[in-house]
Amino acid sequence: MTVDRNLPALRAIQLTPFEHVDGRLFFELRDMLQIAPRPIAVSGAACFVLAHLDGQHTIADVQRAFREQTGQHLPADEIEHLVAILDSHCFLDTPRFADALAAQAEAYQAAACRDNRDRWPAADELRAAIDAMLCATEVEPIPHLRGIIAPHLDYRRGAPCYAAAYALLRNAGPADRYCHLRGQSLRAIGVGGGDQEGLPNPARTGGYGSGFHPASGGPTGCRPVPV
Numbered sequence: 001m002t003v004d005r006n007l008p009a010l011r012a013i014q015l016t017p018f019e020h021v022d023g024r025l026f027f028e029l030r031d032m033l034q035i036a037p038r039p040i041a042v043s044g045a046a047c048f049v050l051a052h053l054d055g056q057h058t059i060a061d062v063q064r065a066f067r068e069q070t071g072q073h074l075p076a077d078e079i080e081h082l083v084a085i086l087d088s089h090c091f092l093d094t095p096r097f098a099d100a101l102a103a104q105a106e107a108y109q110a111a112a113c114r115d116n117r118d119r120w121p122a123a124d125e126l127r128a129a130i131d132a133m134l135c136a137t138e139v140e141p142i143p144h145l146r147g148i149i150a151p152h153l154d155y156r157r158g159a160p161c162y163a164a165a166y167a168l169l170r171n172a173g174p175a176d177r178y179c180h181l182r183g184q185s186l187r188a189i190g191v192g193g194g195d196q197e198g199l200p201n202p203a204r205t206g207g208y209g210s211g212f213h214p215a216s217g218g219p220t221g222c223r224p225v226p227v
Contacts, residue, residue, distance in 0.1 A: 003076050007062070007083060008092040009055035015047075029091060035100050036090040042082075049074075049082050053092070129155070134170055137163035145172045 016028045018041075027047050030039040042050065048069070052062045059076050066074040083092070090097045136159065150165035151158060 003059040003063070006055060006058055007053055007079075008087065008094045010050055010053040010086070011091055011093050011097065013091060015050075029089075031091065033101075035097060035104060038089070040085070040089055040091075045074075046082055049079060050086075053083075053086075055093070133159050133162050134167040135163075136160070137167065139164060139167045139171070141171055142168055145169070 011031070013036075014028075014030045014032050016030065018026055018028055020026050020041075025044055026041045027044070028039050028041050029050075030036075045066075048066060049062055052065060057065075059079050062079055063074050063076065066072065086092050087094050087096055090100050133155070145168060148165045148169060151161050153161065155162075
């Protein structure tokens with residue numbers, strides 16, 4: 001990879017800061033489409049490089065921006081190393097990601113059962129937990145319900161919202177078709193945009209260091225709106 005060749009673009013991913021066990025600040029990169037095999041964690045300096053992976057910047061551009069921001073030199077081979085790791089984990093918009101996406105789409109279309117049980121507890125346990133959640137709040141029925149908008153949270157924090165919103169859906173009875181859209185799904189197909197994350201100055205977060213490693217020790221009242 002030459003210093004004057006455009007670097008590949010970073011895909012739409014979830015970026016979450018967390019404090020490592022040694023006190024340093026890292027950022028967890030997670031693919032909400034689950035094409036990437038696992039999340040990884042990067043340092044503040046590596047995050048600076050990620051912020052320039054838009055398909056329009058070269059290695060020389062990143063080096064120049066890093067030098068202007070921190071006064072430090074960023075070797076070209078270190079940038080190439082970061083890009084190679086990102087690509088190997090399918091976080092970049094490259095042929096490797098396109099092949100992985102096509103393979104998963106083909107497997108999904110060919111699957112006899114498309115329910116991903118690896119992410120959920122046993123069916124009876126899950127059904128009991130959801131029933132308890134939806135019965136926690138009484139809701140007024142809405143005639144001719146066409147859709148609901150509800151936050152996407154974990155069960156513990158989101159239970160009141162789920163009880164207020166999805167109980168309406170259950171009480172409305174079966175429908176001919178259900179369409180479930182999430183923020184990451186919309187961004188992945190080019191609809192809308194995500195929040196801009198503020199990226200810290202790497203000079204204030206431990207200085208230069210690629211810091212790539214598998215993520216470990218990191219992050220782990222609603223009114224229904226008829227549409």
